[in-house]
Amino acid sequence: MKFFSKERPEIPIVNHLKADGTEWTIKEKLWLGLSLGEYKKQFLRNPVNWLMIAIFAVGIPLLLQRYIYGLGAVTHASNDYPWGLFLGFGLFGMVPLSASGFMLGTTVELFGRKDFHPIERLALLNGLLGYFFAVLFLEVDLGMPWRLPYPMFVSLGPAAVLFLVAWHVATYLSVQIAEVLPAFFEWIGWLKGKRVIRKMVLGLTIAGIILSTLHQGALGALFTYAPSKVHPLWLSVNFQWIHFFCSSIFAGLSMVIISSTLIRNFMAWRCDDEFKDNLDYITIGLAKGCSYAMITYLIIKIVAIAHDQEWSYLLTGWGSYYMLELGVAVVLPMFMFAIGIRHRYVGLIRFAALIAALGIIWNRLNTSMICYNWQMYQEIPHWKEVWITITVYSLYFLTYRFIVYRLPIVYGWKGEK
Amino acid sequence: MKKIVSRRNFIKGGLAGTATVAVMKSKETQAAHSFEGYPDGMGVLVDLTRCVGCRSCEAACNKEQGLPTPAKPFDDYSVFQEIKHGEKRRTDETAYTVVNQYDIPELDHPLFRKIQCNHCQEPACLTSCFVNAYTKTPEGAVIYNSKVCVGCRTCMIACPFYIPTFKYSSAFNPRIMKCIFCYDTRLKDGKPPACVEACPQEALTFGKRNDLITMGRQRIRETPGKYVEHIYGEKEVGGTAWMYLSSVPFDQVGFDTHVPQEPILNSVKDFLAIVPMVLTIWPGLFAGFHLLATRKEKIKEQEMEKKEEKA
Amino acid sequence: MQTRKKIMQTALAIAFGGVLMVPTQIWSMEAEDAPESVIIDSLANLYTGVEFNHAMHVEYASCQECHHHTTGGAVVNPNCARCHSNSGEADEVTCTGCHEKDRFNKTYLRTLEAPELYHIDKPGLKGAYHLNCISCHETTSGPTGCQDCHTMTLAGEKMFDTGSHTPAKGHSAPGH
Structure with missing residues (x-):
């Protein structure tokens, strides 16, 4: 991706003004300052885009099938396993991986750790997009997606945990939009809007903590509705919400590490020096946060087993699987983080973050699908369900990339701000 | 209340x-x-020792609720051999109730168990629903309003008896499909549900839930050795309107004997309590x-x- | 206590006597008095009525096995004997006389709430027939299938989606 700087020194766009002093139009900004031909050329040169095209070529017809013929046409239509990959991965997996927004917001704005500032916007964007796409996954899964606003405005069931999730995700989504808006305002050059948001930052951040604590926990609490269905090792009636909340902390931080690593390696042209120079330092800082959250998580996981007197389950096959999950998805990355922090092995930290993030998805799939109905048969998702999940996730990837290409997320806007 | x-x-x-x-x-x-539930709530006592597996209840339910024509006639008993994913038949979008056969080694004849919504006193489906689509009526039925349902299927997760099913086959008009105790057509006028009326053996006894418990205890007391000393549903998940008597331990006839003895909502309370604190x-x-x-x-x-x- | 025991013994003796020497028990009904056959069709709808050969069944069972205490014969079931060991012949011996045709109607259910009532669990008419017949048929290898006793009517075929109403290609739920 070195082409940006070779032929055209004025791009990538970091300023309202071109080299000749005229202003970039929004349209030009959208095309990254490239002509249509140039844009096409760079698009087709990227092998990732070809993979995306292949995924969408099959995925979009499948999505149409789902909306025309119903969920039964693309899933196994199971009454025993009402929730499949769309929620197991899309909601329960995406939401903890998007806890980064409130984590970094709190660190920078609330605790005044300005040294994490270069990554704050990436973390906020990561949070916003994760939530947005979790809702999108929900829209694929809901039987009547057009009734999404019902729990808000039409028929309220306030005593239900899902009611809390719905309201908090909705309000938190608004909070996150507000938090990411300054980057957008800088880019389009509307500074008044940015100043308004700036005044609200502390309030938004605190709202973010409250909403995140509650809905990350609420996603866990949803499973306490099924005390006789989820395997006891994966369900602690008393601690489930803490498990989900605590694991979302390192999940979100790990996701920012992964995302920043990808951007640093494949979008170096878009990063400014502040981002590039500080990234290793920040990554180590994030890793510290991860390792603390992980040891806490590990302890409450064990406390939960002790509390429910479930030691004997550990000796069963499910117990081995449980220990495998804890070992590979928590203990291993935790030690990798620790070693990485001590010896400043940033590469090791990045690898650990990948394991931790995949580990969280694994844990959520275990809770919602694999160890759900543990005394029954195992539901294996329909291939169409898998493909649609990949398709929506690819859309997430493209949106993420689209925004990072353009808005001042990993670079500072040079124009007035 | x-x-x-x-x-x-x-x-x-x-x-x-x-x-x-x-x-x-x-x-x-x-x-x-x-x-504790509505004092005058109705219920049904199912006596497994009486059921002969004639499937009359299934047929009556199908007609009363206008459900689709089944693949096999209701007097075809080969359905008892149907196994899907190692499980016996269950409720689905075409059947609100099904009867399953259980071969008990100690008995010279099989036992049959009818499943349908148990109409809990404090239903998990109701408490888990974020759009209030479920209502527990004073008559004892747990009814459902498809007009506000969003199709999230949390009720299916929450139901400890795996009863609510989803109309997956429909893209534009899906809904939860579940036994409603024949509420609109019968129960609200004080009439028994169609399945009860159809049962030739009176394996299903309709009455006030409180009276049924007394009756169940009388049956257990007066015919020593005939029944296991337990009414399934009297205490399970906080009590259900449909209750069962059996001659063999309940886990041998497909009942989940590990369901909590208190309402499902109680296990969610821990979390709900922290909400105002946070x-x-x-x-x-x-x-x-x-x-x-x-x-x-x-x-x-x-x-x-x-x-x-x-x- | 002594006297009670004596009464019990006498009662038992009389009871046995009742079976062995029917004519001597004046307060008990006699099998010969019973009708040859009874048409049971008051509930017939999905199935045709049953022509019940009473005379033939008398050979298989004592009166009280079906008629409980109403025929005046001695009661074997200890639960019944608590009250009916001596209650003699009842005015009403037919099934319909005691067993409610509409067992679950509101008014009847209300009568069951009387606090002193013992018979809170009396089966309705349909239940009484089937419980009594089938349980005995099972032990005596009598017919137990539905259509062994009564054939299904057209209404029944419609209800059960069978016979002339057998589904050509019925629905089964997709998935599992």
Whole structure:
């Protein structure tokens, strides 16, 4: 991706003004300052885009099938396993991986750790997009997606945990939009809007903590509705919400590490020096946060087993699987983080973050699908369900990339701000 | 009913952020431990020793509820051999009730068990629904309103008996499909559901839930050795309107004997209780953290200003 | 206590006597008095009525096995004997006389709430027939299938989606 700087020194766009002093139009900004031909050329040169095209070529017809013929046409239509990959991965997996927004917001704005500032916007964007796409996954899964606003405005069931999730995700989504808006305002050059948001930052951040604590926990609490269905090792009636909340902390931080690593390696042209120079330092800082959250998580996981007197389950096959999950998805990355922090092995930290993030998805799939109905048969998702999940996730990837290409997320806007 | 209302209000209050109300009411929460159900709620006592597996109840239900024509006639008993994923037949979008056969080694004849919605006293589907699509009527039925349902299927997760099913086959008009105790066509006029009326063996006895418990106990007491000394559903998940008597331990006839003995909602309470706390404590706590964390900077700023003034 | 025991013994003796020497028991009904056959069709709808050969069944069972205490014969079931060991012949011996045709109607259910009532669990008419017939048929290898006793009517075929109403290609739920 070195082409940006070779032929055209004025791009990538970091300023309202071109080299000749005229202003970039929004349209030009959208095309990254490239002509249509140039844009096409760079698009087709990227092998990732070809993979995306292949995924969408099959995925979009499948999505149409789902909306025309119903969920039964693309899933196994199971009454025993009402929730499949769309929620197991899309909601329960995406939401903890998007806890980064409130984590970094709190660190920078609330605790005044300005040294994490270069990554704050990436973390906020990561949070916003994760939530947005979790809702999108929900829209694929809901039987009547057009009734999404019902729990808000039409028929309220306030005593239900899902009611809390719905309201908090909705309000938190608004909070996150507000938090990411300054980057957008800088880019389009509307500074008044940015100043308004700036005044609200502390309030938004605190709202973010409250909403995140509650809905990350609420996603866990949803499973306490099924005390006789989820395997006891994966369900602690008393601690489930803490498990989900605590694991979302390192999940979100790990996701920012992964995302920043990808951007640093494949979008170096878009990063400014502040981002590039500080990234290793920040990554180590994030890793510290991860390792603390992980040891806490590990302890409450064990406390939960002790509390429910479930030691004997550990000796069963499910117990081995449980220990495998804890070992590979928590203990291993935790030690990798620790070693990485001590010896400043940033590469090791990045690898650990990948394991931790995949580990969280694994844990959520275990809770919602694999160890759900543990005394029954195992539901294996329909291939169409898998493909649609990949398709929506690819859309997430493209949106993420689209925004990072353009808005001042990993670079500072040079124009007035 | 008062009790449950106050508890739900407590949660509502917490969510709305009216903290003081919430904290005050939380005391009531402790006191209001369980909802005993409507005193005059109706129920059905199913006596497994009487059922002969004729499937009349299935046929009657199918007609009463206008469900689709089945693949096999209702007098075709080969359905008892059907196994899917190692499981016997279950309710689905075409059947609100099914009868399954259980071969018991100690008995010279099989036992049959009818499943349908048990119409819990404090239903998990109802308490888990975020659009209030479910209602427990004073007559004892747990009914469903498809007009507000969003199709999230949490009720299917929450139901400890795997009863609600989803009309997956429909893209534009899907809904939850489940036994409603023939509420609109019969129960609300005091009539028994279609399945009860169809049962030739009176394996299904309709009556006030309280009276049925007395009756069940009488059957157990007066025919020693005939029944296991337990009425399934009297205490399970806080009590159900449909209850069962069996001659063999309930786990041998497909019942989940590990369901909690209290309403499913009780296991969710731990979390619900923290909601008002987080809502009220977090803002102050984190604003305080913010002041503490940024104090040094503020002091530095002030010192800088003073220096500037001096200079 | 002594006297009670004596009464019990006498009762038992009389009871046995009742079976062995029917004519001597004046207060008990006699099998010969019973109708040859009874048409049971008051509930017939999905199935045709049953022509019940009473005379033939008398050979298989004592009166009280079906008629409980109403025929005046001695009661074997200890639960019944608590009250009916001596209650003699009842005015009404037919099934319909005691067993409610509409067992679950509101008014009847209300009568069951009387606090002193013992018979809170009396089967309705349909239940009484089937419980009594089938349980005995099972032990005596009598017919137990539905259509062994009564054939299905057209209404029944419609209800059960069978016979002339057998589904050409019925629905089964997709998935599992």
